[in-house]
Structures are given as C-alpha cells and as structure tokens.
Amino acid sequence: MNKAFNVDLARNEANYQPLTPLTFLARAAEVMPAHTAIIHGSMRVSYAEFYQRSRQLASALSAAGMGRGDTVSALLPNVPAMLEAHYGVPMCQAVLHAINTRLDANTIAFQLDHAGAQMLLVDQRMLPLANEALALTECNPQVVVYVDPTLDEPTPRAANEIDYEAFLSTGDPQFEWLMPVDEWDAISIGYTSGTTGNPKGVVSHHRGAYLLAQGNALISNMPRYATYLWTLPMFHCNGWCFPWTMSVVFGTHVCLREVRAEPIWQAFEAHDVTHLCGAPPVMSVLVNTDPAERTVLKHPVEFMTAAAPPPKSVLAQMEAAGFNVTQLYGLTETYGPAVVNEWHQSWDALDADARTALKARQGVRYTPLERLAVLDPETMQPVAADGQTIGEVMFRGNVVMKGYFRNAKATDEAFAGGWFHSGDLGVMHPDGYVELKDRSKDIIISGGENISSIEVEDALYKHPAVAVAAVVAMPHEKWGETPCAFIELAAGESIDAEGLTAHCRAHLAGYKTPRAFVFETIPRTATGKIQKHELRKRVSQ
C-alpha cells in the first residue's frame, strides 16, 4: 500500500517546471520593476527595462532563426549587452558562447567553428579582432556590433554587420520567452584553455546555472539590493553565474569595461558597491592605488577571489582598506566557484600569519555541490585527511558540467569513476578543508587567466633554435604568476630572450608570452623526464 507514494503522483505543469535562472529576472522585473538593474557610466537600466530588452533580444534572435541548441557567440567586455545576452540568448532556447576577449584570433576562430557559431555579438572595440578571427573560420555567423553609448568614438562597420540596437528593435519587448524544454538543456558553452591540443568546450545546463546562481547569493550572504561591481570578466564561466545571481536579490550591476583603479574607486564612491569578485591582480590594483585617490568605504565590502591565494601583505592591505576577502575555487567545469573557504568566527582571534594560512585554503563544498573529495586517481579512494598526502581534487554534484562539446573521449575521461577529475592536486586537512598544492596539468594562472605551459612550449618548439623548452609558473607581484621558459638551444643555433619574445607574440596571445627566459641545461630524472618541480624551485627563490 505505502509504495503508493510513488504511484499516481506524476509530474505535471502545475508541480514541475524546469529549473532555469531566467525566472529570476522575470521575478525581479515583476516585483521591483523600477529598481536599477544596471549602471553603466551615466546610463541607468531598471529591472523592467532589463527584462524587456532581454526579451527583445530573445525575440530578435528567434526571428533570426535561433532556437534550441543553436549557438550565439559573444565577444564583449563587461557591458550591458553582455548581461542582456546572459538572459536573451537562453530565452530563445539558444546557447550562449562567451569568448575570452584576451585570446588571439586563431584560438577565437577555432572556438567559433567548434561551437558552430551562428550569430556573433561583438563590442565595437573588438571588431578588428573579431574580423581577424572570422577570416580564419569556416562558419559564417551573422555579426551584430554593440556600439557602447558611453564611448564617443567612431565605429566603422562593414555592410554585413548589424547594429545591436537596430537588431534589438526588430524584436518584441513583450516576447513570451521560452522556458528550456528540459532543465538539462544547455544554457552556455565556454572554452577552457586546453593543456594539450585544442581547447575544450564546457557545456553548462539550466539546472546547474540556477543552483550555482542561488548558491552565490547564499554563500556570499548577499542582501536584497546588493550592488555588484564587474571586475570579474563575464566571459569567465559566465561571470561565475553572477549575471543571474544579482536578479535573485534585486541587485544592481555596475559595469566596467576595464579593470583600472580610477573607475573602480569611483564606483565605490558613487554606487555603494557591496560585492565584487576578481583574481589577485584586481587586489593589486586596489591596494596599489595612491591612498589619496581612494575613497573611504562606507561599510565592509565583500571581495571574492579565486585562482592563487592572496599573499599575506596583500591580504593585510585589503583588510586595512575595508575589504572582507573570501577565497573561492572552481573551474569552468563547475560553473565557476563550487568551493568556498567558509570562515569560522573563532579564527578571527588568530594572529595574521595563522589567518593568512587559513585564508589560503580553498575550503569546502558550496551548498549546491553534493560532494568534494581529494582522491587517489588510481584507486579512487580518499587520501588521508592529514594536510600532507597529495591527491586529485574531485567533484560530484549538480554544479558539474554536462560534459565537453563534441568530445566524448575527454568527457568520459573527466567523469571516470563517477567523479569529475579537476586535474588539480591538493590535500585534505583534518578539518575537511581542501588546499591546492600543485596542478597536475601544468597550468599557469596569470591575472586570473589559465595558461597551459604545454601550449607555450609548443609555440617555443616552433622556433628552429629551440632544442628543449620547459615552461613553469613564476611568481609575479601583479599577475600572481607569469610563464617562465627554460631553454636548451639546438646545436649551432643562437637566439636571445628578445628574439624568443617576438617569436611567441606571433604565435600566442600576449599574456601567454613568457616574461623570462633562462638558457641553461634543464634538470632531468634518470629516465630523462624533465623535473619541473626543480625549475619551479629556481624561479620561486
């Protein structure tokens, strides 16, 4: 009889709806239509307008043929159009492909082709880069150019490029936007910097985006009407889902084209910013601003950081300036942050060294992540929780990607054994907090961007004078890390740092070019394997 709990009680329209973060904007616009959703320069966009423009974008895209599983790419900085794309694109059931604006044309072209871009939204200033990339593609997306009203500069456009506002005006502002067919449907695709071969396209779904967006609000304890400053690029894992989070709390987005001290401190002064995210270089910008040019914060500001843990001195300066810094950790594959350094109240009483050491730990799982573990990848058993034994950090839960686009092999490998393999090495402390210790895939994190040391080595090997190249992360005050290249020259060849820099710039995005070259014999193991840990030791001294 009792098994009747699972009989006659099926899903229907009344009691089941796909989870999607798009409903957050609908709710904010219904409940707080006049509240300011977006600040951009002197522009103010209310929630009613934000929702209306997003629907208009969805309607225009729909009329242009976009629908379920179609790709709309975006090469945009942190401007209102990028926020509108986070709602408008999935509101016609299409998939948002946000492109890292710091990439080179080759990589962008690869992404556009691989993702099958059918539309491309481009910022006016990124049009030259877009056109360079498009010249290399096989796909032929319709280009829509965003002309930023806060910039006063000419934007010469080709005849086949549509103006963003003109495109929007073809849409219906009252468009009955489309819920996803299934909450497992893709909402976005974002490319990771591949460690070997080509970048991988991480596919996210509506369910995960809904859960992580709410998780951000819970984890950062965001009050209603919070004000969020966009120092984190939205092209990074969809801005860690914060474009959707802010609608949950009727919050205000403060857009920012560039991470520069002046507009950041102006935003603190003018808009009463409560929250921001960023890699360590954003902290450098903040603490290195001449105190005379800073504003005094009216209340503590929550700063959420990821990538490398902040050095003690920076942390101390951040705290002195009125910021509460929280370490987060995640990957594109986990929708952004899925791990948080949950701070114990009792830790406040510790001295600065102890607090810095605790702040440097990545932490524990986010509310919507069901499991976080450090496992031996061979046995898939947890390593000892002793803060010493290194294993691979692995994730299990609803904020883990659908998989890699058109790459079943990589997907299967990533999910082997029923866990997502992060590729990051770490330890588990006795209190259940994870701390990263190394990266198994030789990733260098520079200014919040992942750089594959292998990609840089591949570029170096293209030069005939290079016999052996080994690239490792070198600590850098502003960027956290930068690549450093160790080089053995081929017999009879010669080249200097300047020559190799020029060579790299021709083959790589600027931020991937090594900042230092060391010409010497590279240490190897008995079996001939390069000892990267030795190289890391040398550059860290």
Added chain:
Amino acid sequence: MNKAFNVDLARNEANYQPLTPLTFLARAAEVMPAHTAIIHGSMRVSYAEFYQRSRQLASALSAAGMGRGDTVSALLPNVPAMLEAHYGVPMCQAVLHAINTRLDANTIAFQLDHAGAQMLLVDQRMLPLANEALALTECNPQVVVYVDPTLDEPTPRAANEIDYEAFLSTGDPQFEWLMPVDEWDAISIGYTSGTTGNPKGVVSHHRGAYLLAQGNALISNMPRYATYLWTLPMFHCNGWCFPWTMSVVFGTHVCLREVRAEPIWQAFEAHDVTHLCGAPPVMSVLVNTDPAERTVLKHPVEFMTAAAPPPKSVLAQMEAAGFNVTQLYGLTETYGPAVVNEWHQSWDALDADARTALKARQGVRYTPLERLAVLDPETMQPVAADGQTIGEVMFRGNVVMKGYFRNAKATDEAFAGGWFHSGDLGVMHPDGYVELKDRSKDIIISGGENISSIEVEDALYKHPAVAVAAVVAMPHEKWGETPCAFIELAAGESIDAEGLTAHCRAHLAGYKTPRAFVFETIPRTATGKIQKHELRKRVSQ
C-alpha cells in the same frame, strides 16, 4: 551539428545528484561540527551530534525495516527528536508523517491508517492521545516514546513501547545514509483539514523541500549562524521547511514546547534570536506581555507571519517592540510559504495606515515558485489586475506538492488546467501583488489552524435538536478567528449554547468548537442557499 548540445552529454553520478535537503545537514556537520545546532532548555546539540543522531535514527529505522516509501509518523511538539525525525526518517528513504498534536483521536487514527503508519514517534505527554488514537486504528505501528530530558516527570509506558534513546542506540552513528532514489521521491506526508469528507494527505518530495528550504534562507535574508525560535509548530507543513533551512546557514534551532510569553522572552534574552515564524496569536503573546517582563531586543528580529494579516494596532506594537514583520502565504500543498510580501524600500516613508494596508497583502511568488496567478477558475484566464476583481489564487512551480496520497480524484481536481488551485479567493493589484479576499471553501483560521466550517456543521447536525447549522469565522482578538455557529432548532426541540458546546467537544478537537452560538432564522437566497456572507457581516460588527 549544433544539436550536439543535447547529444553525448548525459547524466552520470559525477554531474547529477538528486536534490534533497538532507545534504544541507551533512554539509553543516562537515564544515561547522562544533557549532550549536539545537538548544533545548539547558541542552546543547552541536552539528556533529545532530548529524550523528540523525544518522543513528536512520540506521535504527532501517534495521527496523523502514525503507523507500514506508511511513514513519510523529506526534511530537517542537523538541530535538522532531528535528532529528526531519533528517533521520528520509535518510533511510522513508516518509515523515508529522501529526498536528491539537487534533482529536479520531482524526489522528484516520491519518495513521490512511498513511499506513509503520512506526510512531510520540512525545511522553502525548502518549494518552496516541493510545486513544491507536485503539481506533487498523494499522499497528511500533510506538517509540520520546522522553524529554528537560521535563522531570514520570512516563508510564506499556511493554510494547520503545524508549526513543534506547531505539536510537540500536543504530549506527556513522550510518551511510541513503540519498533518495529520485528527487521526486516523497520526503513527507502532511494532512490538511479536509473541507468535506476526510483530510487529504499532501505528499511532498525531496526536490521541493530542497528548493523551499533554500528559498526561506534567501527570502528572509538569513545570515550565517542565524538563531531561529520555534514558535511555529513543526507539524505544520514540516515547519515551513525551516528544519532544513537552518542547516543551509549553520543556524541554531531554539526548541519550544509551548508558545508562552516567558520562555519566548527568555530565548530572546539568552540566545539572541534573529528569526521566528508564527500565526497572529504568537504576535498577541509577544505584544501582550507586560513590558516589565520583556527583554529589550539587541537588534531587529525578523518575524514571518501567515494566515490572517496582522491588525494595525498589533503591527504597530510589534514594530515598536523591535520586530520586522513580513507577511507570507502558502498552503501545505506548497511546502508552507510560497508567497511573500516583498517590501519596497520606498514604502517605509508612508504613514502607518498606508503601511498596514500594504503589509496586509500576501504578495508575490517566492524565488522557487515559478508562477503565481489569480485566475477565473472557469476560463483559467487571469482576472484584471485592478485590486478589485476576485479570482482564485493559483500556483505553478517546483514547490507545489506531488499530489494527494491515494486520492487521484482530488489530485486531478487540484491540478486541473495545469495549475494548482488553492481554493483561496483573491485579487491581483496593479503592481502584481496578490491579496486574499475570501476563501472559497469556508475555512476558518483560528490560531494558525485551519478549521473546516463544514466539519463543524457536520458535528452540529449530529445533535437531534439541530435543524439547520451554518458556521462562519468570527473575528477574535487572540486567535484571529474562531467559529461562530448559527442554529435553527428542530420543531419541538430545545438546547442552549452550553449544551451544544458539550456536544461539539465530544465530536471535535477543542479548537474547532464554536465560541459562540446564535439561535435565529438563517438568511437564505431565493433558491434556498444559505447566505454565509450575510452571517459573516453580522459577526464582524
């Protein structure tokens, strides 16, 4: 090619887990094991202990044969065992059936049989009521008696009754608790007071409980380490999901056996309470406490209320005492509150009358409710949003029940047209806020409990002297409403209010007995239908 977004990217253990609020407790115990989860008198239970005891309960239940789809009933006040039941019961995949402790034995017996109770957790003081009910049942649940360590009184037990602590000790505190097989699996069943015929068993699922529990934290903007005072009975829609909400924020539960002024004000003084919920009678208790016996609140306390809107004078007194009152609205069918009076900052500047009028509105949908509407139940079209046109309030979303247990007809009716029909009549204001205007099913809300006027009339009709009975809600200062009965006597019969009160007490729970009887000719329409609105007018004067 692009349709590949929905190809090769299936669910697996790594990227899909059933949503369940049980993971919240696991996380709180992992991250903040030493933090106090439960305060009960002089008892303190840490999160580590709470999780351990919940797993122990799950293990003991499992060993006793409980599993997926089995029913564990609970007749408990707001004590630690009731919190443990909210985790321990579903942690062995069984279904929690929390029973309203104010009901009469007949109704409880009906529920136990209908839900197919296999275990019954009973508070020591409720044992006589339980035994009275069990004598009337066909099912034969194993009785487990909770002896409250904060009470010092003898509890005579029958030989076949197990002690709660002894039962717990048969379980494994490290039990690997069971995730639900499917997030759509039942987590609880709760009975509504039926309007006609027998009560209906509302079945809730893990997905909805997860979403509403998080929704509560977001809506009430609950910070980490919030302290929640249990003035709301946990047997009401699982305490509106707050037993699960508190784990999300590492919060502290303050248990309360009874809603009395002294322990409530003591809790404010001793435990720095931040949040509480309750029907209007709880507010009466608060504002009617002699100011000399109150404590001065250290900070504003969030008070969430439902059922009848608070009268202006009570609201003013609550505000003066330091409470921020928020009106919520929902039904057992919506996991508790699914509608919230979202307060606009600009409304603070209005005068008291205007603010009271705004506070009295039920409001807008909760974050995890996808749609809220006032529809014409005939056409299923929205009524005009003019604050005047009455329609039926309807819900659509993930915090709507699975359906009514073993009652496909009622389930189908409730979900007709793809919306959950609340049975409540209301209007939609131009700004999108819903306000209840009447109840289509003659429900009287007394002290937060629903009373079916039809059930009371049925009881009255059992008396031979009653020819016609019509029961309506009468305003009451403390209880909000109480039943008032209009009676036409049968020819040649006579009985007075006292006699009918005694008759009702023999057939109904005490709180359902009319507080007033009016002996007179009852107004009817031309077709003979009783004009209840006329009766309501008379008692409201």
